[in-house]
Amino acid sequence: MSQQPPITGASLALLTLSLSLATFMQVLDTSIANVSIPTIAGDLAVSPNQGTWVITSFAVSNAIALPLSGWLAKRFGEVKLFISATLLFTLASMLCGLSSSLPMLVIFRILQGAVAGPMIPLSQSLLLANYPHDKKGLALALWSMTVVLAPIFGPILGGYITDNFSWPWIFYINIPVGLMASYITWQLLKSRETSTLKLPIDAIGLVLLVMGVGSLQLLLDKGNELDWFNSDFISILAVIATICLSFFVVWEITERHPVVDLSLFKERNFSVGTISISLGYMTFFSGVVVYPLWLQTHMGYTATWAGLSAAPIGVLSVILSPIVGKNMHRIDLRMLASFSFLVFAAITFWASSFNTNASFWQLTLPRFFQGIGMATFFIPLMSILLSGLPPGRVASASGLSNFLRVLGGSFGTSLSIALWDRRESLHHSQLTENISISDPVTSHALENLHSLGFSHMPSLAFLENSVSSQSYMLAVNDIFIASSWIFLGLMLFVWLARPPFAAGKASGGEH
Numbered sequence: 001m002s003q004q005p006p007i008t009g010a011s012l013a014l015l016t017l018s019l020s021l022a023t024f025m026q027v028l029d030t031s032i033a034n035v036s037i038p039t040i041a042g043d044l045a046v047s048p049n050q051g052t053w054v055i056t057s058f059a060v061s062n063a064i065a066l067p068l069s070g071w072l073a074k075r076f077g078e079v080k081l082f083i084s085a086t087l088l089f090t091l092a093s094m095l096c097g098l099s100s101s102l103p104m105l106v107i108f109r110i111l112q113g114a115v116a117g118p119m120i121p122l123s124q125s126l127l128l129a130n131y132p133h134d135k136k137g138l139a140l141a142l143w144s145m146t147v148v149l150a151p152i153f154g155p156i157l158g159g160y161i162t163d164n165f166s167w168p169w170i171f172y173i174n175i176p177v178g179l180m181a182s183y184i185t186w187q188l189l190k191s192r193e194t195s196t197l198k199l200p201i202d203a204i205g206l207v208l209l210v211m212g213v214g215s216l217q218l219l220l221d222k223g224n225e226l227d228w229f230n231s232d233f234i235s236i237l238a239v240i241a242t243i244c245l246s247f248f249v250v251w252e253i254t255e256r257h258p259v260v261d262l263s264l265f266k267e268r269n270f271s272v273g274t275i276s277i278s279l280g281y282m283t284f285f286s287g288v289v290v291y292p293l294w295l296q297t298h299m300g301y302t303a304t305w306a307g308l309s310a311a312p313i314g315v316l317s318v319i320l321s322p323i324v325g326k327n328m329h330r331i332d333l334r335m336l337a338s339f340s341f342l343v344f345a346a347i348t349f350w351a352s353s354f355n356t357n358a359s360f361w362q363l364t365l366p367r368f369f370q371g372i373g374m375a376t377f378f379i380p381l382m383s384i385l386l387s388g389l390p391p392g393r394v395a396s397a398s399g400l401s402n403f404l405r406v407l408g409g410s411f412g413t414s415l416s417i418a419l420w421d422r423r424e425s426l427h428h429s430q431l432t433e434n435i436s437i438s439d440p441v442t443s444h445a446l447e448n449l450h451s452l453g454f455s456h457m458p459s460l461a462f463l464e465n466s467v468s469s470q471s472y473m474l475a476v477n478d479i480f481i482a483s484s485w486i487f488l489g490l491m492l493f494v495w496l497a498r499p500p501f502a503a504g505k506a507s508g509g510e511h
Contacts, residue, residue, distance in 0.1 A: 004192055006132040011188055015130060016142055018184035019123040022086050024146040025177045026119045029093070029112065030058065031154030032170050036162040043167065044102045052225075057106045058113035059410065060217040064210050065117020066403035067260045070396025071199065072118055073125070078194045078395055082122040083186050088115035090178030097168035120147070121398035124382075126189065129391055134329075137383065141325025144378030149314045151288065156307035163304075194392075202259040205251050209259060212244030220410040224417045261396040264389075272497040273385025274401045276337065276490055280344070280377060282408035283486045286416035287348065290479055293417075295363070298472045299356065309364045316371030324375050333380035334495050340380070341491035343373030345484045352480035356473050384497050416479055423475035424468075431467050 007015055033040070033054050041051030073081050092112035099105035124143050131139040161169045219237040226234050252258040264270050292306035301309070328336060347370045354363060382401075389397055 007130045015188050018181040020146045022181040023123045024150050026116045027150035028154045031151045032158035036167045040167050046102045056221040057109040061110045061113030063217045064213045065114045069118040069121040069399030071259050073395040074197050077196045079189045085118045086182045093171040093174035097171035124398045125395040137328040138325035140379045141321040145321050199257045205259040208244045208248035215241035220414040269387050269497045270385045273381050276494050277381040278404040278408035281405045282412035283483045285409040285412035289413045290416045294476045312368040313370045317374040320375035336376045336380040337494045338491045340373045340376040341487045345487035348480040348483040352477040420475045423478045424471045427474040428471040
């Protein structure tokens with residue numbers, strides 16, 4: 001592919017659209033089912049807790065498949081692999097919609113997650129390889145918008161479809177998108193297949209990867225629900241994950257044909273960029289998880305309104321990302337990434353001042369301005385981590401970095417919910433220390449409630465509810481304050497990367 005001239009004009013626009021649609025569809029499926037779990041569980045006659053396997057099964061198989069993208073691309077060719085993955089994803093989506101029992105749905109979600117693995121890294125690699133040399137920054141900008149927006153719109157779209165149609169349609173909507181993306185991409189790239197190598201299968205590395213990553217992902221997904229290491233199941237998963245991943249790293253470093261190219265971490269910019277994007281996404285995703293959960297459980301918001309409050313983050317991101325992509329070659333990418341982390345730190349610090357009397361617009365405004373930071377987050381960091389790599393290593397680098405970013409999102413989800421619960425308990429105990437019948441403030445509050453017609457027990461229940469609400473709000477504020485400090489640390493860390501890594505020299509490779 002690298003010997004052919006870049007695609008231009010309408011064909012380039014069509015290629016961008018088809019690859020972006022496939023990426024959007026795949027990322028959307030990581031979050032679209034979340035709000036539909038109660039409905040799916042009810043229809044399939046299982047408990048909501050059992051219904052969460054619809055999410056977990058996809059996440060585990062997808063996490064395992066992501067780092068395999070580079071090896072698979074070298075074995076079968078990037079174009080064929082992308083088309084095959086997209087078509088199989090479309091088929092799996094249809095089978096998910098047709099499922100009539102939970103075991104059937106979970107099996108097809110496992111298939112869907114596994115075949116989805118190569119789609120994100122290959123969409124990125126194919127875009128970079130076929131864009132004109134001076135527009136690779138724009139290619140990364142357009143690609144990053146889909147990765148940013150899909151998790152935000154997933155819950156909104158999932159809720160709307162479930163409420164107004166039926167849950168199978170959250171999977172059926174993938175069918176026309178997948179078929180169209182596959183057809184357009186094949187027509188444009190069938191003569192641009194990458195070279196292939198018949199590499200031997202690293203069976204030991206593959207088994208260690210499946211067991212290690214699968215155990216780790218299950219641990220993260222089920223940890224909070226099962227009370228972490230108070231559960232024997234979680235403890236066993238932790239032991240398996242630690243042993244398998246430790247042996248996996250040692251094996252892959254010494255293996256002649258590793259299933260995952262860990263030698264990429266010898267590249268300074270790849271290491272700095274990947275760590276920055278993974279920790280940054282983990283911290284960002286913590287807010288994405290806890291914020292709507294707080295709105296729905298303690299602020300009286302419906303799932304739709306909680307989603308609408310979070311959605312404005314996409315507005316400025318969509319507007320500014322192409323501008324950043326076009327002009328990033330004029331600015332040191334470390335400055336752009338630092339600016340992104342500075343914006344994130346400022347917004348999370350702002351969000352830490354929320355209280356239970358905040359209006360919808362007061363809560364939503366920070367999310368709107370956070371879009372400025374999103375526009376300068378993915379694009380420069382992806383350019384930094386891919387800089388200096390030959391075209392043949394882009395798929396491997398993209399697969400590995402995206403795997404660690406997704407894993408960071410899983411860590412962010414689990415840690416934020418666990419931290420939220422623990423900080424709430426701490427604040428609750430601190431707030432209730434001063435509440436007693438003999439306390440003048442408490443007595444005055446009870447008197448006011450009695451004057452409004454509340455009897456003694458309902459008055460105490462009202463006070464308990466108020467204390468609980470304040471405790472959860474303070475716990476949310478704690479998470480946002482901690483996020484601010486992490487973002488400030490990353491703002492400095494990214495300067496360990498070394499130029500050159502201008503957009504025009506990013507690792508899409510010379511044509």
